[in-house]
Amino acid sequence: MGKLSLSAAEVQRIPALGGEPDVLRSLQLMPGVQSSHEASSGLLVRGGSPDQNLILLDGVPVYNASHLLGAISTFPTDAVKQVDFYKAAFPARYGERLSSVVDITLKEGNREKLSGGASIGLLASKLYLEGPIGSEKTSFFISGRRSFLDLFADPIQRLRGQADRLSYNFYDLTAKVNHRLSPRDQVFFSAYAGRDGFATLNTRSTSQGGLAAEIEQRSGLNWGNRTAVLRWTHLGKGAWFSQVMLYGTDYRFEVADRQRRSLTQANGAVDEQVFQLDYRSLLRDVALQADLQAAPSPRHTLRTGAKGTYRLFSPATFVFDREVSDSLLRDSSNSLPPTTGWEWSAYLEDDIELGQHWQLNLGLRMSGFVVREQSYVIPQPRASLRWQATPRSSFQASYSRMGQYIHLLSNTSVSLPIDLWVAATDRVPPQTGWQVAGSYGQELMQGWDFSVDGYYRRMANVISYQEGANLLLDGADPTVLSANQTWESQVVQGQGWAYGAELLLRRRQGDVTGWLSYGLAWARRQFDSLNQGVPFPYTYDRRHDLSLGLQYTWKPGLEVGLTWVFQSGRAGNIPLATYTTHPALSVDSEELYIASYGPRNSYRLRPYHRLDLSFTWRKPKWGGEQAFTLGLFNAYNRRNPFALTFRNRPGLPILYETSLFPLLPIISYQWKF
C-alpha cells in the first residue's frame, strides 16, 4: 500500500514533452500526485507542498530535480534502473519529508559486455555507455545529456540583428562504478552533476562628436545539483545484509548581472568599466549512513539503521564587483549569515507475516536537528497492516508520522529555481505531519488490477510568505541586508490538512497496457495571520484529477502511446473589487484605491486537460536497435491556464490568462546496442 514501482521501460513508453521520457512526469500521472503547473516536473502529493517530497538518487537527496525551469526532471531515463514511490505507509527507514519518497536507483552497468545508446530529441540529446571494466567484478555506467537550444537560437538571433538575445542550455552527467570485492562484498560509487543556464544579452552603442559609447548588459540565472555517494554493502552469513554509505549533495543557484561600459575617444583611447552584481544561494549536505537488515526466518525481516547529516544553508549572498585596470575587484559583499545544523536519525523496522493472511510492518524512527543552540527531536512511529482476504484481494491500513527540518520559500503562484531552501531554526520550527490511509486491492483477469485508496493527513508548521512579503528578501537595496530582512521575518507558520480517495485501474499484460486513475481530494491551510485566521483552500487544492494512459503494440515494431489528463483548476487570488481608502491615506485630490481580493484562494482557474500521442517504430540497426518516435504533445492544442495577469486598457484592467505549451511535436531518435 502506498508504494508504486516503475521501470525505465514503462517510463519510456509514455508520451513525453519534446520526446524526452521523464520519471517524475510519469509519476504525476498516478492518483494522488499532481504537478504545480504544466511546465513543472515537481510533485504535489496528497495535498502536500513541493518541498515535502524526498527525491533520492541512489540514496542521495536531490533538492531541485528539474531542468528547463521545471519542464523536465534531472534524471535521464536511460540511467534509471528502478523507481520506487511511496505516498503512504512509509517504512521507518525513510524519513526527512512529510509527503512522499521517490527512491530512484541508477543502473549498475552491464557486467557482461559493452553496450550503450544515443538519442536525439527536440529538447536534448543523450549518450550512455555501460560495460565491464577488466573482469566481471567491475562494471560502469555513464550517461550525458545536453540541450542544444542555445546552439540553434544564438546564430538565428545574430542573423536577425537582435539587440536583445536569449540563451538557454542544460546538461547533466551521471556515472556509476560498481566493484565486487568478494562474493559477499560490493562497493558502489555514483555521481551526478547537472546545470541549467539561462542568460539575456543586451548591447547598445551610440556615437556622437567623435565619441563612441557601448553598453553591454548580460543577466543570467544558473542553477544545478551535484551528488556523490560511496556505498559498501556486505551480505553476511545467514540472512544478514548491511550497508554503509557516505554522500554529499548540494544545490545552488546564482543570479548574475554584469554590465560593461566602454567609451572610445576620438584619438582611439578606450575607457572601459565593468560592474557585476551576483546573488547566490547554496544548500549542501554531507551524510554518513549505516543500515542493517536481518531475516531470522523467511516470514520475518528486521531492519535498523542510523544516519548523521551536516547541513549548510547559505540562502542569500550578494556580491558586487567592479573592474579596475583589467582586474575584477571585490567592492562589497553582503550575506545573510549561513545556517548550519546537524540532523540525525535512527530507525527500527520489523516486517512480519502473521499466518497465511496477515502481514504487519511496525517501525519507529527517531530524528533530531540541532541548529543555533536549539535542539528538536521528532519521534515518528509507523505501522501498516495488510490482510490478504483472498488470493486476489487484499485490504491494508497504515499510520505514519513524519518530520521535516527544512523549508522551501516559494511563491504561491509559481515555483521557480530561485525558491530558497532554508533550515528549520529556533524561530521557525520544523514541519511535522501524520497520515492514516486505507486501501483495497483486487487482481482481475488477464493482467488487470484495481485499487481504491483513502487517506486523511495533517501537517503542522507549514510555512507561507507573509502577505506583501518580497521573495527576494528586499527589493530596495539588495546589497544591504539587516537583521529585520531575514527570511524568518517574512514567513508565517500554520497548519494544513488533506483528505481524499483515489482509484487506479491498470493492465500490465497484453498488447494493450495502461491505466486509468482518478483522485478526489481536498487540501486546506490555516495560518493565524493570513486570511484573518480563517482556513482556506491550498493553492493546489484540485478536486478532481483524472489520467488515462494507454500503450498499444499495434504490430511488431510499432508502439502507440496515448495519455490524457484532466485536473480541476488550481486556486488563486485576483482582485475582485475596489474601494477608496480612508482620507488619511489620500494626497491632495488624488484618490487611492484598495483592491479587495475576497477570501484567500477563492478564485479558481479553468481546468487543465491535455492529450499526448506518440508512435514509436523500432527495428534492428547496426547490430542494435533503433527507435524513432513521432507524436504530439497537447494534441488538441488546449491553451491551459498557467497564470493570470492584467492587461491595462485606458482606465481599466483586463484579466488575462497566459498559457505555456500549445500543440508541440514529439520527435526523437534513439539507437541502442
Place this chain on the structure above:
Amino acid sequence: MEILMRSILPKSLGWLACLGLLALLACERTRDIDPPPYPSLLVLDGLIEAGRPWEVYLSYSQSYYEPQETGEVANGQVWLTGSDGDTMALPYAPALSTPFNPPTLAGYQGTQPLPQPGETYQIHAQAPGLDPVSATMTMPARPRWQAASWHDSVGINEGGSWVARFQITIIDPDPNQRNYFFIYAETQGDRAASMEWQTDDPAARFRSRWTQRDTTRNYRIFQEGFFISDEWFGDTIRTLDFFLPSGRIAYLSNFYPGWSITLYSVNEPLYRYFEAFQNQQAALNHPYTEPTPVYSNIEGGLGLWGGLVKDSIAFDW
C-alpha cells in the same frame, strides 16, 4: 480491449495526418477572462482620535474591472454605542465632502460625547441597497514617553552627509498585550512641514504617509512617519534613534519658529490596516510578492474602525 483498439485504429498512418489537422483546427487563442461577479459592499471608514469630533465616512466597493461610479452613498445612517451603553446617531455632514476627499465618500460627524482613551465603541451603519455593517474597537491608552530630546551633536552617516540625531523613549503601556504607535516630526507654524526623518530601528516597522485635514483652515497636512510595534521592544522601555540631514534643519529654521514631535498610540485595527495598505501598494505590479488583502474589521463590509490617541512635544530650534 485489444479488439476494441484494433477496430478503432485504422490500418494506415493516414489518420495521423487527419488528427494533426484536427488538432490545428481546434486551436484556442489566449483569452480574456470574465471576472467573477462581486456584490457591492458598504465601506465604513472611521479613524477616531481621542478628544476630537467623531468623523466617519461611508462609501461602497465596486467591481475591479468596470468603470468606477463617482456618486456617494445616499441616505446612509450611522450610529454608535459607547461603553456606557448610550447610543448616539452621527448625522450626515456635507461639510466633510470637500474637494480634498474622494467623491464617493459621504461624511458623518458628531461631537458629544467626544471619544476617550481606553473606551470601547461599537458602530453600526446602513444604506439603501447595501447590507448593514458593524464594528467594535477599543481606543488605545494615552502614550507615555519620557522625553524627546534633540542631541545637537552630529555625526556622519554611511552616505557621507551630516546628520542630526533625535532620541525618542517610549514606555510600553501594557507589556501583556501588543501595542502600536505612530510617530512623526513636523515644523511649527501656520503651514507645518513634515521633517521626513529616518531611522534604522527594527521597531519602526514601516514608513507611512498620514494626511490630516485642518478643520479650522480647511487645508490638508501630509506627514511622513513611522509605525512602531512593541514586539521589538524586548522590555517595557525602548529608545529609538532618528536622524535628519543637518542641511535640512538649517533650511527649515529659516522659515519656521520651531518643530515638534508627535506620538500617537494606535490600536491594532488601525495598525494592521495601514500595514496591509502599505504592503499592497508596494506589491502592485511586482512579480515577486504575495497578494496582499487590506485588513478590515468591519463585519458585513469593508473599511476600518480604528482609534488613536495623540501627544506632542514642541521644541524651539
